[in-house]
Amino acid sequence: xxxxxxxxxxxxxxxxxxxxxxxxxxxxxxxxxxxxxxxxxxxxxxxxxxxxxxxxxxxxxxxxxxxxxxxxxxxxxxxxxxxxxxxxxxxxxxxxxxxxxxxxxxxxxxxxxxxxxxxxxxxxxxxxxxxxxxxxxxxxxxxxxxxxxxxxxxxxxxxxxxxxxxxxxxxxxxxxxxxxxxxxxxxxxxxxxxxxxxxxxxxxxxxxx
Amino acid sequence: xxxxxxxxxxxxxxxxxxxxxxxxxxxxxxxxxxxxxxxxxxxxxxxxxxxxxxxxxxxxxxxxxxxxxxxxxxxxxxxxxxxxxxxxxxxxxxxxxxxxxxxxxxxxxxxxxxxxxxxxxxxxxxxxxxxxxxxxxxxxxxxxxxxxxxxxxxxxxxxxxxxxxxxxxxxxxxxxxxxxxxxxxxxxxxxxxxxxxxxxxxxxxxxxxxxxxxxxxxxxxxxxxxxxxxxxxxxxxxxxxxxxxxxxxxxxxxxxxxxxxxxxxxxxxxxxxxxxxxxxxxxxxxxxxxxxxxxxxxxxxxxxx
Amino acid sequence: xxxxxxxxxxxxxxxxxxxxxxxxxxxxxxxxxxxxxxxxxxxxxxxxxxxxxxxxxxxxxxxxxxxxxxxxxxxxxxxxxxxxxxxxxxxxxxxxxxxxxxxxxxxxxxxxxxxxxxxxxxxxxxxxxxxxxxxxxxxxxxxxxxxxxxxxxxxxxxxxxxxxxxxxxxxxxxxxxxxxxxxxxxxxxxxxxxxxxxxxxxxxxxxxxxxxxxxxxxxxxxxxxxxxxxxxxxxxxxxxxxxxxxxxxxxxxxxxxxxxxxxxxxxxxxxxxxxxxxxxxxxxxxxxxxxxxxxxxxxxxxxxxxxxxxxxxxxxxxxxxxxxxxxxxxxxxxxxxxxxxxxxxxxxxxxxxxxxxxxxxxxxxxxxxxxxxxxxxxxxxxxxxxxxxxxxxxxxxxxxxxxxxxxxxxxxxxxxxxxxxxxxxxxxxxxxxxxxxxxxxxxxxxxxxxxxxxxxxxxxxxxxxxxxxxxxxx
Numbered sequence: 001x002x003x004x005x006x007x008x009x010x011x012x013x014x015x016x017x018x019x020x021x022x023x024x025x026x027x028x029x030x031x032x033x034x035x036x037x038x039x040x041x042x043x044x045x046x047x048x049x050x051x052x053x054x055x056x057x058x059x060x061x062x063x064x065x066x067x068x069x070x071x072x073x074x075x076x077x078x079x080x081x082x083x084x085x086x087x088x089x090x091x092x093x094x095x096x097x098x099x100x101x102x103x104x105x106x107x108x109x110x111x112x113x114x115x116x117x118x119x120x121x122x123x124x125x126x127x128x129x130x131x132x133x134x135x136x137x138x139x140x141x142x143x144x145x146x147x148x149x150x151x152x153x154x155x156x157x158x159x160x161x162x163x164x165x166x167x168x169x170x171x172x173x174x175x176x177x178x179x180x181x182x183x184x185x186x187x188x189x190x191x192x193x194x195x196x197x198x199x200x201x202x203x204x205x206x207x208x209x
Numbered sequence: 210x211x212x213x214x215x216x217x218x219x220x221x222x223x224x225x226x227x228x229x230x231x232x233x234x235x236x237x238x239x240x241x242x243x244x245x246x247x248x249x250x251x252x253x254x255x256x257x258x259x260x261x262x263x264x265x266x267x268x269x270x271x272x273x274x275x276x277x278x279x280x281x282x283x284x285x286x287x288x289x290x291x292x293x294x295x296x297x298x299x300x301x302x303x304x305x306x307x308x309x310x311x312x313x314x315x316x317x318x319x320x321x322x323x324x325x326x327x328x329x330x331x332x333x334x335x336x337x338x339x340x341x342x343x344x345x346x347x348x349x350x351x352x353x354x355x356x357x358x359x360x361x362x363x364x365x366x367x368x369x370x371x372x373x374x375x376x377x378x379x380x381x382x383x384x385x386x387x388x389x390x391x392x393x394x395x396x397x398x399x400x401x402x403x404x405x406x407x408x409x410x411x412x413x414x415x416x417x418x419x420x421x422x423x424x425x426x427x428x429x430x431x432x433x434x435x436x437x438x439x440x441x442x443x444x445x446x447x448x449x450x451x452x453x454x455x456x457x458x459x460x461x462x463x464x465x466x467x468x469x470x471x472x473x474x475x476x477x478x479x480x481x482x483x484x485x486x487x488x489x490x491x492x493x494x495x496x497x498x499x500x501x502x503x504x505x506x507x508x509x510x511x512x513x514x
Numbered sequence: 515x516x517x518x519x520x521x522x523x524x525x526x527x528x529x530x531x532x533x534x535x536x537x538x539x540x541x542x543x544x545x546x547x548x549x550x551x552x553x554x555x556x557x558x559x560x561x562x563x564x565x566x567x568x569x570x571x572x573x574x575x576x577x578x579x580x581x582x583x584x585x586x587x588x589x590x591x592x593x594x595x596x597x598x599x600x601x602x603x604x605x606x607x608x609x610x611x612x613x614x615x616x617x618x619x620x621x622x623x624x625x626x627x628x629x630x631x632x633x634x635x636x637x638x639x640x641x642x643x644x645x646x647x648x649x650x651x652x653x654x655x656x657x658x659x660x661x662x663x664x665x666x667x668x669x670x671x672x673x674x675x676x677x678x679x680x681x682x683x684x685x686x687x688x689x690x691x692x693x694x695x696x697x698x699x700x701x702x703x704x705x706x707x708x709x710x711x712x713x714x715x716x717x718x719x720x721x722x723x724x725x726x727x728x729x730x731x732x733x734x735x736x737x738x739x740x741x742x743x744x745x746x747x748x749x750x751x752x753x754x755x756x757x758x759x760x761x762x763x764x765x766x767x768x769x770x771x772x773x774x775x776x777x778x779x780x781x782x783x784x785x786x787x788x789x790x791x792x793x794x795x796x797x798x799x800x801x802x803x804x805x806x807x808x809x810x811x812x813x814x815x816x817x818x819x820x821x822x823x824x825x826x827x828x829x830x831x832x833x834x835x836x837x838x839x840x841x842x843x844x845x846x847x848x849x850x851x852x853x854x855x856x857x858x859x860x861x862x863x864x865x866x867x868x869x870x871x872x873x874x875x876x877x878x879x880x881x882x883x884x885x886x887x888x889x890x891x892x893x894x895x896x897x898x899x900x901x902x903x904x905x906x907x908x909x910x911x912x913x914x915x916x917x918x919x920x921x922x923x924x925x926x927x928x929x930x931x932x933x934x935x936x937x938x939x940x941x942x943x944x945x946x947x948x949x950x951x952x953x954x955x956x957x958x959x960x961x962x963x964x965x966x967x968x969x970x971x972x973x974x975x976x977x978x979x980x981x982x983x984x985x986x987x988x
Contacts, residue, residue, distance in 0.1 A: 001380055008381035011504055012388070019497045088493045096500040103507040109706065111683070119381075122511055128676070135669065144665060151672050158679045170631035174675065177638040181668055184642050188649065188661055195654050204658035207734045 234477025674718025
C-alpha cells in the first residue's frame with residue numbers, strides 16, 4: 001500500500017509541475033519527486049542493491065541536480081515561465097489524456113517480470129509522457145531540461161522493475177550520464193542567457209531552411 | 210421527524226462557529242487576538258435587527274434568492290451523515306439532488322445579482338458562474354469515483370461504505386478524490402486561493418460583489434447559508450477521508466467533530482499562508498483538480514473494480 | 515592490454531590536456547594519441563576477428579570495421595587540426611581538445627561493448643561530449659544549434675534507454691542483456707516486449723544517426739560546428755550510431771523478426787532520402803547542405819539493412835566510404851571557411867581561382883560524394899540498387915533513383931557554382947595560403963577513397979564479409 005501511495009504522489013507531483021509557471025517551485029517539486037522515487041527500490045526489492053541505488057539517486061537527483069538547476073536560474077535571473085505553446089489549461093488537459101493513454105497501453109502489456117503493484121508501469125509511462133509534454137510545449141530552456149529530467153524519472157521507475165537483473169555498474173553509469181547531461185545543459189543555458197540576455201528558446205529560431 | 214429536526218438544529222447552531230474558528234486561526238497567524246469566537250453569531254443577529262433596502266429595479270427574485278439559498282442548504286444538510294448521526298433522508302440517486310440543490314441556490318443568487326441591473330454585480334455573477342461550472346464537473350467526477358468504489362448510488366451509503374479496510378486497497382484513490390474535492394470545497398465556498406472573503410477591492414471580489422446589494426435579514430440569510438454550506442460540504446469532505454463507519458459511536462463522534470475543528474483550522478491556515486490566485490489561473494487550478502480526479506478514476510479502472 | 519590502450523590512453527591524455535599550458539603542445543598530444551590509437555587498431559587486424567576480453571568488452575568483425583574507420587578518420591582530422599587551430603583565438607583550445615580525446619575514448623567504447631547497457635552509456639557519452647565541440651565558436655547560431663542538438667539527442671537517448679530496459683524485460687528468462695546471451699537465446703525472448711523495445715531502440719539510436727524524421731538537429735549542428743568537428747561527427751559518430759542500429763538488427767535477425775523490422779528500416783531509409791532531396795535543392799549554406807547529405811547517406815545505410823542479403827555488405831562498405839568522403843568534404847569546407855570567413859554559398863565563389871588546391875579537392879569531393887566511379891561510394895550505391903532490383907522491389911528502385919538524381923542535381927548546382935563561379939572582390943584580401951597540414955589530410959582521404967573504389971584489399975573484403983554474415987548477408 002505504501003508503494004501505491006508513493007506512486008500516486010509521484011504522479012500528483014508530475015501534474016503539479018505540468019501546471020506550474022514558477023521555475024523555482026518546479027525544481028523543488030522535481031527534487032521532492034526524486035526523493036520519493038529514490039525510496040521506491042527499497043519497497044520493491046529490499047536489499048543492499050536497493051540501498052545503494054537509493055543513496056546514489058538521492059545524492060544525484062535530490063541534492064546535486066536541483067542545486068545545479070538553481071545555479072543556472074540564478075545566473076540567468078529568471079524566475080517565471082512564459083505562456084506554454086497551448087496555454088496552461090490545455091496543457092493540463094492534454095496531460096490528462098496522455099496519462100489515460102499511458103494507463104491504457106500498460107493495461108494491454110502483460111509483464112513477464114514479477115511486479116508488486118499494477119500501478120508501477122502506468123506510473124512510469126505517465127511520467128515519461130508528462131516529461132515529454134513539458135519538453136515539447138514549454139519555451140524556457142530550463143523548463144525543457146526539467147521536462148527531460150521528469151522523463152528520466154519515469155525511465156528510472158522502469159529500471160527499478162529490473163533491479164536485480166542489471167549489474168550495479170550499468171545503473172551507476174546511467175545515472176552518471178544523466179547527471180553529466182544536466183551539467184552540460186545547465187552550462188549551455190548559461191551561454192544562451194549570456195548571448196541573448198534571456199533564457200527563452202523563442203530566441204533560438206534563426207536556423208531554418 | 211425528530212432525527213431531521215435534530216440534524217437541522219445541529220447544523221444551524223454550530224455552523225457559524227466554524228467561521229469563528231477560521232477567523233481566530235487567521236488572527237493567530239497574523240499575530241493578533243482577532244474577533245471573538247462567536248463573532249459570526251453576533252453578526253447574524255445584528256443583521257436581523259436591521260431593515261432592508263430594496264432597489265427599485267429589483268423584482269421578487271431579488272427577495273427570493275436569499276431564502277432559497279438558505280432552504281437549499283438546510284435540505285442538503287439532511288442528506289449527509291454527521292459522526293454518529295445517520296443521514297435522516299436518503300434514497301437512490303440523492304447525489305444528484307445534492308449537487309442540484311447547490312446549483313439551484315447558485316442560479317438564484319446569480320440571477321438576483323443580474324436583477325439589480327448593475328454591471329458590477331453582473332461581473333461577479335459571471336465569474337462565479339464560470340468557476341462553479343468547472344467545479345461541478347470535478348464534483349461529479351468525484352462522486353462517480355466514490356460510486357465505483359462503493360458500488361452504491363446513495364450518498365449516505367457511499368460515504369458509509371468507506372470502511373477502514375478499504376484504505377489499504379484504495380487509499381491512494383481516496384487521497385486523490387480528497388485532494389480534488391478540497392479544491393471544489395474552496396471554490397464553492399469562495400475561499401482563498403479562489404476568492405478572498407475579506408477583500409473590498411472591486412477588481413478582486415467574486416462572491417462578495419454578487420451579494421453586494423443585499424441588506425438586513427437578506428444579507429443575514431446569505432451569510433448564514435454560506436456558513437452552513439461550508440459546514441455541510443466540509444462534513445462531506447470528512448466523510449470521504451475518514452473511514453469512520455465501522456467504529457464505535459463515540460469514536461465516530463469524536464472523529465467527526467474533531468475533524469471539523471481541524472478542517473476549520475486548516476482552512477484558516479491555508480487562507481493565511483496563500484494569496485489569492487490571479488483570475489486566469491483559477492480555471493487552470495480547477496482543470497488540475499479535474500486531472501487529479503481523472504487519475505483516480507484511471508487507477509480504479511486499472512485495478513479492475 | 516590493447517583494449518586498455520585504446521580506451522584508457524585517450525582518457526589519460528585528455529586529463530593531461532587540462533594541465534598543459536600551451537595550445538601547440540596540446541595539438542601535439544592530440545596527434546600523438548591518435549597515432550598510437552591507429553597503430554593499436556592496425557595491430558588488432560592481425561588477430562582473429564571475434565575476441566572476448568571481458569564479459570563487457572569484446573571484438574567482432576563489425577567492431578573491427580567501425581573501429582578502424584574511427585581511428586583513421588580521427589588521425590586524419592588531428593593532422594588537419596594542427597593547421598586549422600593555428601589561428602589566434604580568444605579562447606584556449608583546452609576544452610576543445612580535451613573533449614575530442616574523450617570523444618575518441620567514448621567512440622572506441624561503443625565499438626567494443628558487448629553489453630547493451632554499456633552500449634547505451636557509451637553513446638550517451640558521445641552525445642554529451644560532442645555538444646561542447648559544436649559550441650566552439652560561441653556565436654548565437656552555434657548556441658542555438660548546440661541547444662537543439664543537445665535536447666533532441668537527449669530525448670532520443672532517453673527513448674533508447676527505455677528501449678534497452680524493454681529489451682531487458684523481454685529477456686527476463688535469460689536475466690542478462692549481454693549481446694551474446696541475447697543472440698544465443700533469442701527464441702526465449704518475449705516477442706511483444708521485444709518488438710516494443712526494437713521500436714524504441716530504433717527511434718532512439720536513429721535520432722543519434724540522424725534518420726528522418728528525427729534528423730532535425732543535423733543541419734543545424736553540422737552547419738554551425740567547426741568543420742573538423744563536423745567531419746568527425748558525420749563520419750565517426752554516425753558510424754557508432756550505425757553500429758548500435760546494426761546490433762538491434764542483429765537481435766531482430768536472431769529472433770526471426772525480419773518481416774517486422776525490415777519495412778521499418780526501408781521506410782526510414784526512403785524517408786531520409788526524400789527529406790534530403792527536398793532540402794538540398796534550395797540550400798544557401800554549404801555546411802547545412804552537408805548535414806542533409808549526411809541524412810541522405812544514413813538513409814542509404816538503413817535501406818541496405820532493410821533490403822537484407824547482399825545489401826548488408828553494401829551498407830557496411832558504404833559506412834566506410836561515407837565516413838572518408840564526409841571527412842574529405844568537411845575538411846575542404848574547413849579550408850573554405852577559414853579563407854572566405856563565411857559558410858554561405860553566395861559568399862564562397864570562384865574557389866578554383868583563389869585556392870587552387872582546395873578547389874581541386876572541392877571538385878573531387880563533389881565527385882566522390884555524389885557517387886561517381888571510380889570512387890567507392892559509386893560501388894556501394896550500385897550494389898544496393900542491384901539488390902533492390904534482384905528482390906523485385908521496383909518501387910524502391912524507382913524512388914531511390916529519383917531521390918539520388920535530385921540530390922545530385924542539388925549538389926551540382928551548388929558546388930560547381932562555388933568552384934567555378936566568379937570570385938567576388940572581397941576586401942579581405944589576405945587569402946590564407948594553403949597550409950601543408952590542411953592539405954595533406956585531403957590527399958590521404960582521396961587516395962583511400964580512390965583505392966576503395968577500384969581495389970578492395972582481401973583483408974577488408976573478408977572482414978566485411980564476416981560482418982555482414984552477422985546479419986545473414988552473403
